[in-house]
Amino acid sequence: xxxxxxxxxxxxxxxxxxxxxxxxxxxxxxxxxxxxxxxxxxxxxxxxxxxxxxxxxxxxxxxxxxxxxxxxxxxxxxxxxxxxxxxxxxxxxxxxxxxxxxxxxxxxxxxxxxxxxxxxxxxxxxxxxxxxxxxxxxxxxxxxxxxxxxxxxxxxxxxxxxxxxxxxxxxxxxxxxxxxxxxxxxxxxxxxxxxxxxxxxxxxxxxxxxxxxxxxxxxxxxxx
Amino acid sequence: xxxxxxxxxxxxxxxxxxxxxxxxxxxxxxxxxxxxxxxxxxxxxxxxxxxxxxxxxxxxxxxxxxxxxxxxxxxxxxxxxxxxxxxxxxxxxxxxxxxxxxxxxxxxxxxxxxxxxxxxxxxxxxxxxxxxxxxxxxxxxxxxxxxxxxxxxxxxxxxxxxxxxxxxxxxxxxxxxxxxxxxxxxxxxxxxxxxxxxxxxxxxxxxxxxxxxxxxxxxxxxxx
Numbered sequence: 001x002x003x004x005x006x007x008x009x010x011x012x013x014x015x016x017x018x019x020x021x022x023x024x025x026x027x028x029x030x031x032x033x034x035x036x037x038x039x040x041x042x043x044x045x046x047x048x049x050x051x052x053x054x055x056x057x058x059x060x061x062x063x064x065x066x067x068x069x070x071x072x073x074x075x076x077x078x079x080x081x082x083x084x085x086x087x088x089x090x091x092x093x094x095x096x097x098x099x100x101x102x103x104x105x106x107x108x109x110x111x112x113x114x115x116x117x118x119x120x121x122x123x124x125x126x127x128x129x130x131x132x133x134x135x136x137x138x139x140x141x142x143x144x145x146x147x148x149x150x151x152x153x154x155x156x157x158x159x160x161x162x163x164x165x166x167x168x169x170x171x172x173x174x175x176x177x178x179x180x181x182x183x184x185x186x187x188x189x190x191x192x193x194x195x196x197x198x199x200x201x202x203x204x205x206x207x208x209x210x211x212x213x214x215x216x217x218x219x220x221x222x223x224x
Numbered sequence: 225x226x227x228x229x230x231x232x233x234x235x236x237x238x239x240x241x242x243x244x245x246x247x248x249x250x251x252x253x254x255x256x257x258x259x260x261x262x263x264x265x266x267x268x269x270x271x272x273x274x275x276x277x278x279x280x281x282x283x284x285x286x287x288x289x290x291x292x293x294x295x296x297x298x299x300x301x302x303x304x305x306x307x308x309x310x311x312x313x314x315x316x317x318x319x320x321x322x323x324x325x326x327x328x329x330x331x332x333x334x335x336x337x338x339x340x341x342x343x344x345x346x347x348x349x350x351x352x353x354x355x356x357x358x359x360x361x362x363x364x365x366x367x368x369x370x371x372x373x374x375x376x377x378x379x380x381x382x383x384x385x386x387x388x389x390x391x392x393x394x395x396x397x398x399x400x401x402x403x404x405x406x407x408x409x410x411x412x413x414x415x416x417x418x419x420x421x422x423x424x425x426x427x428x429x430x431x432x433x434x435x436x437x438x439x440x441x442x443x444x445x446x447x448x
């Protein structure tokens with residue numbers, strides 16, 4: 001698996017790669033991760049595109065975290081990631097919420113911090129592409145984050161409401177829905193020292209439990 | 225089934241009751257709906273609480289739209305509402321998003337309009353309870369809604385992203401996830417003439433298809 005890395009090759013912080021790492025661990029599949037940087041597009045040209053995660057499983061190459069989750073479920077059915085047909089269809093809603101709401105909101109808190117942890121050779125590409133996307137400097141995007149924290153935490157209400165009724169987003173056992181949201185939260189946790197979640201938030205408590213799974217895959221991850 | 229009604233007993237607009245109506249229709253279960261108003265708490269006192277939907281199925285009484293969906297799935301398994309264990313667990317995320325994000329956002333567009341359609345005897349209760357919740361007059365809550373429309377439509381991004389990949393929130397067939405979101409959208413559709421969705425929004429196209437299900441249950445519904 002090609003996994004986004006920082007200047008420190010052990011620092012792994014991609015929210016999409018973390019979804020895949022948790023999914024592979026859930027399936028009990030051993031994986032060799034290859035540190036990859038934003039500008040190393042040639043290294044993954046064999047996948048026909050330029051982003052990670054990319055996995056190679058024998059002769060099969062799969063990219064895109066959602067496509068990888070589907071591939072794993074189809075080729076290694078047990079233990080299940082989705083919990084059936086409806087589980088897969090409805091997990092796509094969680095994935096869409098994480099991509100369409102959560103990722104953009106988190107970016108506004110840590111995108112400037114990312115510059116400090118990514119590989120020096122990635123910095124020009126990263127800054128210019130992100131500043132174009134936001135239409136302002138990364139410093140301006142991140143400014144005033146303490147004041148915006150309450151609004152960010154309010155965005156997590158759907159997760160909080162689910163956790164009032166069940167232990168995991170997947171119900172009585174973790175599912176890919178847990179890995180989508182926890183994988184997304186691994187991004188700020190690993191790439192920044194800014195605390196997005198309050199210590200007494202039930203979301204933090206659940207996130208800690210996801211990190212502890214699979215021998216502490218998430219809790220042992222290096223962070224900035 | 226006790227179903228929230230307006231001054232016109234045929235006007236039914238509760239987002240929770242609509243979820244249940246769609247769920248009952250999906251199961252092919254015939255239902256007699258009893259028009260109910262906010263202040264008629266005694267009429268449903270037998271359910272041990274004061275809100276609709278409440279269903280009576282033989283000797284069984286169930287309230288709360290989510291609990292009713294689970295009851296229906298457990299007692300009338302086919303056709304499925306959730307698509308299995310994972311589907312049920314993940315549908316709770318969709319339900320939580322609809323309750324925690326969508327309902328509050330819609331309220332800010334139509335809560336004053338509701339006063340005009342509810343039963344006159346409900347008006348004092350409705351206005352005072354909602355004005356207390358919002359901390360301002362209903363007129364103030366609803367003010368400037370045209371300017372807030374773009375931000376509201378952006379909230380529907382997760383639905384839009386799912387519909388890029390599959391026909392229904394439930395995948396290749398409608399599931400309770402579709403009824404949660406479409407049921408919620410029946411609220412502004414029936415209780416207000418304000419158009420929340422753009423005609424060319426894929427969400428509107430999908431909503432139209434949900435309304436057309438079960439002999440046009442949603443499309444034939446009376447609206448203000």
